[in-house]
Amino acid sequence: MRAHDDLDWQRLLAYVGSWALVREVPGGLEVTFETADGAPRTVEVVMTPDEWSTHLGVVHGSDDPGVTWLRERVLATPEGTAFLVFSTHDWEPSPTRELPEEPDGGPGEWFVRNRDGSVSYFRDALEPD
Numbered sequence: 001m002r003a004h005d006d007l008d009w010q011r012l013l014a015y016v017g018s019w020a021l022v023r024e025v026p027g028g029l030e031v032t033f034e035t036a037d038g039a040p041r042t043v044e045v046v047m048t049p050d051e052w053s054t055h056l057g058v059v060h061g062s063d064d065p066g067v068t069w070l071r072e073r074v075l076a077t078p079e080g081t082a083f084l085v086f087s088t089h090d091w092e093p094s095p096t097r098e099l100p101e102e103p104d105g106g107p108g109e110w111f112v113r114n115r116d117g118s119v120s121y122f123r124d125a126l127e128p129d
Helices: 006-017 049-059 070-075
Strands: 021-025 028-034 040-046 083-087 090-094 109-113 119-123
Touching: 006 021, 006 028, 006 049, 006 070, 028 070, 040 070, 049 083, 070 090
Parallel strands: 040 083
Antiparallel strands: 021 028, 028 040, 083 090, 109 119
16 A cells, blocks of 8 residues: 655645645545536545545556546536545545445345446346256
8 A cells, every 4th residue: 555645645636726626625625616507516525645645556556646537537426416435446426425335235146336326236147946
């Protein structure tokens, strides 16, 4: 795991500031940008400096925030969703600062969380006995 690098965080602030208004808030960043129809929109990106440094170095192998998909994720956050929460290697839309609990599935079942936060379930086709 890569240790938090304050320079990584400062580069992130400068990068986001090049396409939106950004301010640090406890636990992340508040990003305000203009939507396609010209209206201002604010999304809070929930992510620590350590998570950012690790993501930048491990996933992208770079110190340039522009190589990440953060901008695309922020701009694509569904309307009415106030938070974009960092989880593992990506950001997930959420109605709260924390991701919803993972649903339980039975044997042979799995799910994916869609970009809008909804869940789609899948089940293995079991062969008859």
